Amino acid sequence: MxxxxxxxxxxxxxxxxxxxxxxxxxxxxxxxxxxxxxxxxxxxxxxxxxxxxxxxxxxxxxxxxxxxxxxxxxxxxxxxxxxxxxxxxxxxxxxxxxxxxxxxxxxxxxxxxxxxxxxxxxxxxxxxxxxxxxxxxxxxxxxxxxxxxxxxxxxxxxxxxxxxxxxxxxxxxxxxxxxxxxxxxxxxxxxxxxxxxxxxxxxxxxxxxxxxxxxxxxxxxxxxxxxxxxxxxxxxxxxxxxxxxxxxxxxxxxxALDAPVEAPRRRTGRALHLLPYVAVALTDGLLLVSSSSRPVIVGTVVLTALVGARQWLSSRENGRLLGQLRSSENRLSHQAGHDGLTGLANRTLFVSRLEESLGPDVAVALLDLDDFKQVNDRLGHGAGDALLVAAAARVQGAVGPSDTVARLGGDEFAVLLRGPVGDRLDRILAALAEPLLVAGDELRIRASIGLAEGWAGATSSELVRRADVAMYAAKAGRDGSWARFVPALDAPAADQARLAAGLRDGLGRGDFRVLYQPIVELPSRRITGVEALVRWHDPERGVIPPDQFIPVAERSGLIVPLGQWVLREACRDASAWPGVYVCVNVSPRQLDDPDFVADVAVALADSGLPADRLVLEVTETAVFNGGPAVDALNLLREMGVRIALDDFGTGQSSLGLLLTCPVDVLKVDKSFVDGVTEPGERAVIVQFLSQVASGLNLDTVAEGVETPEQAERLHELGYRKAQGYLFSKPVPASTLFLDRVLSYR
Structure with missing residues (x-):
């Protein structure tokens, strides 16, 4: 062209x-x-x-x-x-x-x-x-x-x-x-x-x-x-x-700033190699018009023309072969430095350009698409790829001609910004927020962006690390926002942001495991159900306790894909245990997800687990204000799934909640069970909750039972189900049912 x-x-x-x-x-x-x-x-x-x-x-x-x-x-x-x-x-x-x-x-x-x-x-x-x-x-x-x-x-x-x-x-x-x-x-x-x-x-x-x-x-x-x-x-x-x-x-x-190797170099210089032949031809012409020895001169010119033609054909063939070679080299070079799906620079090319540009006038922005995995799971990988291509084009269109946009992998992008950042990040977020039609569904892309600005003596690895920390700080705030790296993010309080970065990587690597803690009948101690509990085995930091990573997952939004994975694993394992139900914890973020009900239906259908053998545990705070969360639970209840109120009595407790929210099981928190064997307010509350549940025809499960005395007292107060370390700690599915009747130990 x-x-x-x-x-x-x-x-x-x-x-x-x-x-x-x-x-x-x-x-x-x-x-x-x-x-x-x-x-x-x-x-x-x-x-x-x-x-x-x-x-x-x-x-x-x-x-x-x-x-x-x-x-x-x-x-x-x-x-x-x-x-x-x-x-x-x-x-x-x-x-x-x-x-x-x-x-x-x-x-x-x-x-x-x-x-x-x-x-x-x-x-x-x-x-x-x-x-x-x-x-x-x-x-x-x-x-x-x-x-x-x-x-x-x-x-x-x-x-x-x-x-x-x-x-x-x-x-x-x-x-x-x-x-x-x-x-x-x-x-x-x-x-x-x-x-x-x-x-x-x-x-x-x-x-x-x-x-x-x-x-x-x-x-x-x-x-x-x-x-x-x-x-x-x-x-x-x-x-x-x-x-x-x-x-x-x-x-x-x-x-060359955006795609220095995308197009093959135009073949220049081939015609210039003909200069010697042109010089000879012109000299022959000059000889013809300026000399009288015409026969000899004409013969000399003809011979020169024949030799020149032969050399010209050789030069043309060599040029064609050289052009093919250069085209192949350019194509391979482009593939080595660019993402095959979006056409953007890949991680290798991005790091190379970053190292060439390091200085105070350079900034790095890392961008992660929020809830991308849900699109992949719900609409398929084809729709996910289309979403990535559209996101890449919008990010590219929102930055300047001297900036470099790269796809680092999955739904993570990076932008190398040259000069003052200005409002480019806001333009990126605004461009992504425009509705997008994918597979017949209208989607809105939300993203979290972390910005790290260069300084004298900066290294590429440190600049990218800071941008990564800032990105997870943005996720901890709210979806569809950006955050600038400041030194305070590297303080101990910023460990959660770094933990979120590791959590995301752990999801991709498969570092999580599902353990099961039995729920037993009292006083027979026969297993009737299990609660699925997720554990994180980080290859560098070892086992990370749930009370450390679950809050981080909640704030970053990663609790949604994590919860989906736990639900599928629990349903698949429980389908092999006849007569035993499985309890799966559900976070408020999952309940707010419009696809949550469909995710549950898919997990049941794929595993073959009957709906009445799945119990979804929600907290009081997740459903206290009603709204979409309660609507989702009603739909699940119609499917046959049972609902449990977890840690009842520790949140915004209201007895009216038991009437407005579809509930089948009441789980009494360990903080009340700890004092059940001693006279006092806690024992009174435990007894009261048992009576209320019995009157509403609800099952009750006492959590955190650790001593035989607690188990006996709970049975006396009307509790027929309990769980805790007295019976078993959380164990892998492979060792759960070695003995279906658990003795006190």
Whole structure:
């Protein structure tokens, strides 16, 4: 697909066309004041200078590339000043208008051209073998020989006539120098393997030099028309291609910030390898028109053409094979650095760019999609992939062109932010919040973002760690928000944020286990049910107690996927235990999840467990205010699932709750059971709760029974079921029913 020219290129093209159109109009006689002809060339020069200035000042470039363009900017500035001097010489010199060039103007051109040569010499060449250097030398010698012949024929042999007509040969000298610089540039681009500057841009620069020289070579034709000047063609043509080169380099540099290896490099330089053959062909043509030995000359030209054609075919085939190789290399390089699903940079490329950009003006944002696992489980992996692709596109669209967006894995993304952060994080969250239609369902993506800003001496690993801590701090606050890392997050109080990061990884690694604590009949101690209890076995920190990670899971939202996993495991295990029910704890966050009822139905269907053998334990605080949580429990009750109020009496207790909430089982908290054997308020409350449950036809389970005396007293008070360490600690499913009647121990 052809690239559309930039605004500066279009402006330079307009100036070049106007300048070229002026010559035929004024060929026979002036059409106005002599200075009119200098307007379009001057405007084109100004456009070219602006194009290079924008590239040097406002475009991110590699060091070698920026150094080259900076020196070239100085060069074209000096040449542009020489153009101003030439206009002054032509318009205000003795007998003006004239084509005479002052020594000052010629000096400016020479100095400018020397700076161009310096810029070219600054470019490092690729590593070449001895054979390649020999080939390069032969090709260069062929091209320079041809250029020298043409220079002599069209310029140097007419120097005396030109000097006698115009009073100075300096313009011709400048033309010769400019032409040889163009040849040198073309040779270096095509044979020396320059990669720090875009080869296409270098080609345009070389064409600029050759075009300027060739059009300036028309000076002898204008000797009788002093009011015209070869600069009317030379400057607009040269600065037009200079503008094209600068704008191309800018596009390539900006594109490289996001996908430096996505598109295969355009094949530049293949045509330039034909320069030696072009030089030979042109020399043959010159021989034909300038010599009288026609038969020998024609035979020589034919033989040269045949050899050239053979070499051209070889060059074309080699170029085709080289193009295929480069295409394969680019494709493999892209795959190694990019995510196959979203097309974003992957972790490897992200870390590489981060390490290249470390400093105070860089920030890292880690982004995690909230409740993504529910989408995967409910709608399937296809819908989950579509959600990830949409999220990637929205994040990419919300950041700047110099920022890098990467997918680190799963539903976790990272953004490398350059410069002031501004409101980019708010734009990301707003973009993600827009409704998205996936598999016929309208979804709203919510995300939590952690931001860590760079500092002098920062390392990539520490910057990412801080962003990770900040992200889990954002999750601990509320969904769909972002948090900035501050030193206070690394205090002991921030352990929970780091624990949440480990908890998320543990879910992915399978570090969690489900243990079961028996619920027994009193006084027979026969097992009638079990309570499923989750345990976390972290590979580095060992077993982490539930009272440490469950609150963190609640605040971070990870309790939802964790609870889903426990529910499925418990139903699957219980389906193998005839006549035994299983109790599974349900968090308030799970009850608020609109898919919770469906998740329970799927777990029962997949495991084959009858609904009446599943008891869902909820706390008083989860259902105290009614609303969707109670509606969900009513739906589950209609399915046949039983509901238990856990830790009854320790929260916002209200006896009215037993009437408004669908309840089948009342579980009395251990804090009351501990004092049941002693006279006092706790024993009275335990007895009262037993009587209330009996009156409402509810089952009662006493939790935390640790002594035989407690078990006997509870039975006396009307309790027929109990659980606690007196009977068994939580054990794996494989060892649970070695003995169905548990003795006191």
């Amino acid at each position: 052809t690239e559309r020219p930039g605004r500066l290129t279009r402006a330079a093209l307009l100036g070049a066309l106007l300048s070229a159109g002026y010559l035929p109009l004024a060929w026979n006689a002036p059409i106005g004041p002599a200075w009119i002809g200098w307007i379009a060339p001057g405007a084109t020069v100004l456009v070219g200078l602006v194009a290079v200035a924008r590239l040097v000042i406002a475009t991110p470039l590699e060091d070698a590339s920026r150094r080259f363009w900076r020196v070239l900017w100085v060069a074209v500035g000096i040449i542009g000043a020489g153009g101003v001097g030439q206009a002054v010489d032509a318009l205000s010199g003795p007998g003006g208008p004239t084509q005479i060039m002052s020594l000052r103007t010629a000096g400016a051109f020479v100095v400018g051209l020397l700076f161009v040569l310096a810029a070219l010499l600054l470019l490092p060449v690729g590593r070449l073998s001895r054979t390649q250097w020999l080939t390069f030398g032969l090709d260069a010698a062929t091209v320079f020989a041809g250029a020298t012949l043409f220079t002599w024929y069209f310029a140097l042999r007419t120097m005396d006539d030109f000097e006698s007509t115009n009073g100075s040969a300096l313009p011709l000298v400048a033309i010769v120098v400019c032409g040889f610089l163009g040849v040198f540039a073309l040779l270096k681009v095509s044979f020396a393997g320059v990669r720090q500057v875009d080869p296409g841009a270098l080609q345009y620069l070389a064409i600029a030099a050759l075009t300027g020289a060739s059009t300036a070579g028309l000076a002898p034709l204008l000797a009788s028309r002093p009011y015209l000047n070869t600069s009317f063609l030379a400057f607009p043509a040269a600065f037009l291609f200079l503008t094209v080169a600068a704008e191309r380099q800018r596009r390539v540099a900006l594109a």
